[in-house]
Amino acid sequence: MPIYPPQQRPDAAPSETLGVQQAEAALVEHYPRLVRLAYVVLPPALGRHRRVLAAHGAVQRALPGARTSPDRLRVPAQSRRSPEAAEAPASAPYAWMRLRVLRTALAYERRPRWWPGRLPAPAALRPTLPVVWGLRLFPRAGGVDELALDRALSGVPGAVRAAFALQLLDGMTDSGARELLAEAGADDPAGAVRRAARLGRPDRAGAQVLLRSGEFDPCTVQTRPSDLLRRRHRMRAVALAAALCVVAGALAVAAEKGVRDEAPGAGVTVPALDPAALLRTAAEQWADTSRIDFTAWPARGDRRGDGELLGRALRAWSEPSGAVRVSTTPDTVDVPPAQPPRLLFAGEVDGAAVVLFHDGGVRVVRYAEPLAGGGGAALDFARTDDADVTTGAAVVVSRTGEKARFLLAPWISETTTRDLLAPNTPGRPLEVGPDGVTALVERPAAGGACDAWPVLQLRSSERIVENHAFLVTDLGDLAPAHLTYTPKPGSGAPARQPREATGPEALLAWARTACSLRTLSGSGVRAVNNWAFAEQKLPEGEAAAQWLCTRADTWRGPGRVLVQFLQPAASPTTPAAVVADRDDTALCSRFGQHILAGTHWKAASGRWYVLAAGSRAVNRIEAAGQVRGTAGGPTLAVRAPRDASVQLTAGLRGGGTLAAVH
Numbered sequence: 259m260p261i262y263p264p265q266q267r268p269d270a271a272p273s274e275t276l277g278v279q280q281a282e283a284a285l286v287e288h289y290p291r292l293v294r295l296a297y298v299v300l301p302p303a304l305g306r307h308r309r310v311l312a313a314h315g316a317v318q319r320a321l322p323g324a325r326t327s328p329d330r331l332r333v334p335a336q337s338r339r340s341p342e343a344a345e346a347p348a349s350a351p352y353a354w355m356r357l358r359v360l361r362t363a364l365a366y367e368r369r370p371r372w373w374p375g376r377l378p379a380p381a382a383l384r385p386t387l388p389v390v391w392g393l394r395l396f397p398r399a400g401g402v403d404e405l406a407l408d409r410a411l412s413g414v415p416g417a418v419r420a421a422f423a424l425q426l427l428d429g430m431t432d433s434g435a436r437e438l439l440a441e442a443g444a445d446d447p448a449g450a451v452r453r454a455a456r457l458g459r460p461d462r463a464g465a466q467v468l469l470r471s472g473e474f475d476p477c478t479v480q481t482r483p484s485d486l487l488r489r490r491h492r493m494r495a496v497a498l499a500a501a502l503c504v505v506a507g508a509l510a511v512a513a514e515k516g517v518r519d520e521a522p523g524a525g526v527t528v529p530a531l532d533p534a535a536l537l538r539t540a541a542e543q544w545a546d547t548s549r550i551d552f553t554a555w556p557a558r559g560d561r562r563g564d565g566e567l568l569g570r571a572l573r574a575w576s577e578p579s580g581a582v583r584v585s586t587t588p589d590t591v592d593v594p595p596a597q598p599p600r601l602l603f604a605g606e607v608d609g610a611a612v613v614l615f616h617d618g619g620v621r622v623v624r625y626a627e628p629l630a631g632g633g634g635a636a637l638d639f640a641r642t643d644d645a646d647v648t649t650g651a652a653v654v655v656s657r658t659g660e661k662a663r664f665l666l667a668p669w670i671s672e673t674t675t676r677d678l679l680a681p682n683t684p685g686r687p688l689e690v691g692p693d694g695v696t697a698l699v700e701r702p703a704a705g706g707a708c709d710a711w712p713v714l715q716l717r718s719s720e721r722i723v724e725n726h727a728f729l730v731t732d733l734g735d736l737a738p739a740h741l742t743y744t745p746k747p748g749s750g751a752p753a754r755q756p757r758e759a760t761g762p763e764a765l766l767a768w769a770r771t772a773c774s775l776r777t778l779s780g781s782g783v784r785a786v787n788n789w790a791f792a793e794q795k796l797p798e799g800e801a802a803a804q805w806l807c808t809r810a811d812t813w814r815g816p817g818r819v820l821v822q823f824l825q826p827a828a829s830p831t832t833p834a835a836v837v838a839d840r841d842d843t844a845l846c847s848r849f850g851q852h853i854l855a856g857t858h859w860k861a862a863s864g865r866w867y868v869l870a871a872g873s874r875a876v877n878r879i880e881a882a883g884q885v886r887g888t889a890g891g892p893t894l895a896v897r898a899p900r901d902a903s904v905q906l907t908a909g910l911r912g913g914g915t916l917a918a919v920h
Contacts, residue, residue, distance in 0.1 A: 278322055284351035285321050290477045291427065292317045292359050297397075297476040298423040298469065299363035302412035305546040310395045310476040312366065314388055320358035356428075360420055360442040367416045394546060395479045398472035405724075407468045408548050409646070410457055417444035421454035426466040531576050533568035535598040536615075544668045545721045551645040552602065552616040556668060558693045559605025559612075567604060571613040571625035574637055581634030587735050587782035589814040590621060590639045599623070603665050605693060607656040614653060614665065616642070622653055622736050640736035641782060641813035647718055648728045648740045649784055661698040662732055664714065666690060669724070672717035675699055677710050678731075678772040679831045681765035685715045701732050708773035708833075713741065715760065728758045734780040739810075743767060746790035746804070747874040756787045764788070770824050770834045771808055778810050778818070786810045789846050791853055792871035794893040798861045801826040805871040806834065807846035807853055816842040821855040821919060823869075838919045845919060854879070854908040854918045858900060870894040870906050876916065878909035 285292065297313035304312060411419050417439055424435040432451050439447035458465025472478055536557075544554035561567055574582050576594040586592050595617050602614040602622075606629060613625040622642050627635040642650065647669065655665040666673065673696065674685030689697040700712040713731040718724035730738035742756040743764030759768055767788050775786065792805040804824040811817045821838035837857040844850035856870035870879050872892045879894040881887040882905045887896035898904065906918035 280351040281355055282321055284349070284355050285317065288352050288355070289317060290475070292320070292355060293476050294470075294474055295356065295420075295423050295427060296359050296363045298411065298427075298474055299360065299416050299420045301367050301416060302408070302548040304366070305543070306397065306548060307390075307394045307546050310397065310479055311388055311390060313363075313476045316359050316362040317355075318388075319362060320355050357438065357442055360438070360444075364416050364420065364442055364444055393481045395481055397475050397479055403464070404468050404471055404473035407458070407465060408473065412548055414453060414457070415445075415450070417447065417450035418453045418457070420444065421447075421451045422457050423469065425454060426458070426462070426469050530595045530598050531569075531572045532598065533565045533572065536568065537598055537600040538562075539600065541668075545719075550647050550669060550722055550724075551619075551650040552622065552642055553600065553619065554668070555600070555602050555616065555650075557601040557603070558665070559603040560693065561606065561611060562601060562604040564604060567611055568601070568613060570627070570635075571604075571615070574625055574635055575615075575623060578637055579634075583634060583636045584639075585636070586639040587641060587780070587813070589782070590641045592637075592639050602653070603655065603693075603695075605695070607663060607695060608658050610656065612655055614655065619643070624653075624655070624736055626656075638736055642737055643813055645737070647722070647724050648730070649737065651716055651718070651728075651740075652714065652730055652738055654732065654736050654738070655695055657701070658698070660701050660703070662701050663698055664696045664738070666694045666696060666716070668694065669719045669722050670694075670716050671719040671725075672727075674715045676713055676715050676729075678713055678765070678768045679709065679711050681762070681769040681830055688714070699732075702775070704734075704776070704779060708776065711772040711775070714738065726758060727760045729760060731775065733775065733778050733783050735782055737784075737813075739775075739778070739783045740785040741768065742785060742787045744787060744789040746793050756789075759788070766830055767804070767806060767824075769831045770827075771806060771820075771822055773833055774808060774820055774822065774836060777820075781810075781818075782812045782814060783810045784813045787846070791846070791873045792892055794869060794871050794895070796825070796859070796861070796869075797867055797895045798863055798865070800861065803869075805855060807855075809846040811847070817844070817847060819843055819845045819919070821853070823855075823857050823859075825859065840919055852876070852910060852916050854906060854916045856881075856894075856904065856906045856918050858898070858902075860900075866898060866900045868894075868896050868898040868902065868904050868906075870908075870918065872908045872916065875910045875912065876908045877911045880907050880909075881905070882907070 293313045296316040297309055300309050300312050300316070302309070411422070420439060420442070421435045424430045424438060425432075430438070432455070435454075436447045436451045439450055444450060468474075538557040539553065539555060541556045543556070544550065547554055578584055584592055595615075597618065599615040599617040602616055604611075604613045606612070609629055610626045611629060615623040615625075617623060620641060620643055622640050624638040625635060651667045651670055652664040654662050656663040670690075673688045673690050675688050676685035677683060688699065699714065700710070702711050703709075711731070713729045715727055715729055717727045729741040731741055733739050741759045743759040743761070744754055744756045745763060747754065757764070759765065767790060771788060778786070787809050789807045789809065790804055791807050794803050794805065796803055803826065806822045806824060808820040808822055809817055810819075819838070819840045820836050822834035823837050824834045835857065838855050845853055852873050852875050854870065854872040854876060856868060859867050859869045861867065868881060868885055868887075870881065870889075870893065872879060874892065876892040877890065879889045879892070881894060881896055884902040885896055885898040885904050887894060889895075894906075908916040908918075910916060
């Protein structure tokens with residue numbers, strides 16, 4: 259059957275009439291492609307299960323009815339003018355079905371002006387087929403790269419996700435995607451296309467492969483049972499609700515009369531400070547969302563229903579009295595909440611009533627008041643911007659002397675403790691209560707001898723398809739810092755990425771550098787990475803030494819760098835020598851991948867040398883000043899007096915020069 263009637267030329271008519279059978283054929287032929295497109299465009303806040311079902315529903319509802327008027331089955335002119343129209347996937351029936359799918363998927367984020375802001379868009383509330391009872395569906399899990407792409411997509415509007423998918427899945431040009439989004443009713447199509455062009459940079463080809471992987475394929479899914487106990491409770495609740503309807507009606511009439519009798523303005527409560535308005539996440543939502551952070555934490559603790567305690571905590575937050583001790587991490591504001599915060603915990607821990615809030619994705623707030631005796635309450639603020647599986651895995655709930663307790667994220671399935679200064683000693687299991695609070699854990703000593711550095715080794719649940727172990731350490735803030743490790747570059751290998759610091763090589767590096775973490779205490783550190791950027795054969799036939807760049811990233815953005823020199827030592831815990839210290843720098847991050855450092859070193863013979871090493875792109879090092887020397891490669895060693903003044907510079911393989919960090 260011809261797509262275009264004989265009396266019309268494709269480039270002459272503004273639209274083209276289709277038959278229902280053609281639309282159905284396009285749906286059957288391109289069903290997986292259309293469902294994947296819908297899945298990417300739909301809001302990640304729906305959760306993976308609802309997203310899968312909504313994606314299939316959006317495509318199936320796109321098929322017109324058998325009696326649909328031919329005037330309504332018209333292909334937009336855009337789909338035939340664009341260069342994509344010449345390709346098979348962008349045939350007229352497919353283009354028409356794609357437009358309808360886009361309109362439906364974009365509607366899930368579109369709210370009328372009168373619609374309450376805290377409710378999902380009307381499209382998300384509409385019951386549609388298909389429906390699955392008793393099972394949870396989610397696409398097959400990918401790796402770290404797929405997770406990173408999914409997080410990036412969850413942070414942009416649906417129109418941007420749509421433009422990104424149209425460009426990478428359908429190969430559309432910017433102009434084609436812009437016109438199609440306009441036809442689908444998207445707000446600011448040009449802006450959406452511009453923002454989509456920035457996603458997946460610099461490796462757009464790699465992003466295209468990720469988008470076509472199983473992580474974004476709602477046609478190939480895995481299944482898990484739903485919450486069986488909750489299902490039973492819901493059945494009982496339905497029966498109970500029916501019995502209470504009559505009573506509720508009577509109470510509503512009485513309440514309405516009571517409200518009318520009250521004076522105007524009596525009993526008015528600011529919503530953000532009302533305990534009844536606190537946000538509470540469902541117990542199992544963490545296992546069915548693509549946003550694994552503090553917003554997925556359920557409310558826990560044996561006093562989470564104590565309105566008086568929650569009210570005192572909120573009032574102290576709003577207007578702390580002189581008896582309330584307030585502390586903040588750097589660049590964290592202590593202003594009252596603009597909207598009701600999320601309740602994470604309320605319970606009794608180590609002689610205090612403790613309440614934890616999460617405020618708008620930016621802050622975690624801890625309120626603590628003594629259960630007996632004197633002493634005022636305490637209020638602590640910490641930033642938690644863009645927390646994830648690891649940096650949102652734990653919060654300090656109590657500190658007593660040299661020990662602390664942590665409240666763990668619901669996705670933590672295994673908890674142990676270990677000592678970074680005992681790299682060959684396995685971790686010890688740590689007891690965790692039913693409310694997620696750990697037993698007391700030793701804290702790193704703030705002063706004195708550094709003879710131990712306790713850390714938590716946590717493992718995430720396979721229910722979120724992460725299932726990997728990672729280390730966090732208490733640096734004096736509410737949220738512990740995530741420790742990672744980047745191994746030394748291989749010969750001719752591409753640049754390596756940070757990985758979890760749980761392997762033997764990583765633990766040995768941290769055993770030499772753990773004590774340097776003391777300088778980071780209380781500075782709002784989010785994560786610390788040890789990057790082994792060079793290995794150097796020492797002069798006079800001695801063994802090799804390692805160069806590490808220890809980078810601490812803060813929640814507020816700026817980072818601090820310590821360059822450490824690890825010469826051969828008899829003990830695996832001999833501290834490394836800090837040869838450079840730089841604040842507020844991009845060095846040793848993805849935005850500062852080149853580094854050069856140097857130090858004075860004494861050989862066993864008593865002779866002194868200037869040593870220098872650079873990262874993998876360094877192919878030449880020069881020493882000037884009181885000592886001169888040149889090396890064609892990433893390391894240099896030259897004889898020099900102990901206190902010789904030396905200026906080090908390096909040449910990069912791709913051009914340009916680099917000065918040594920101090």
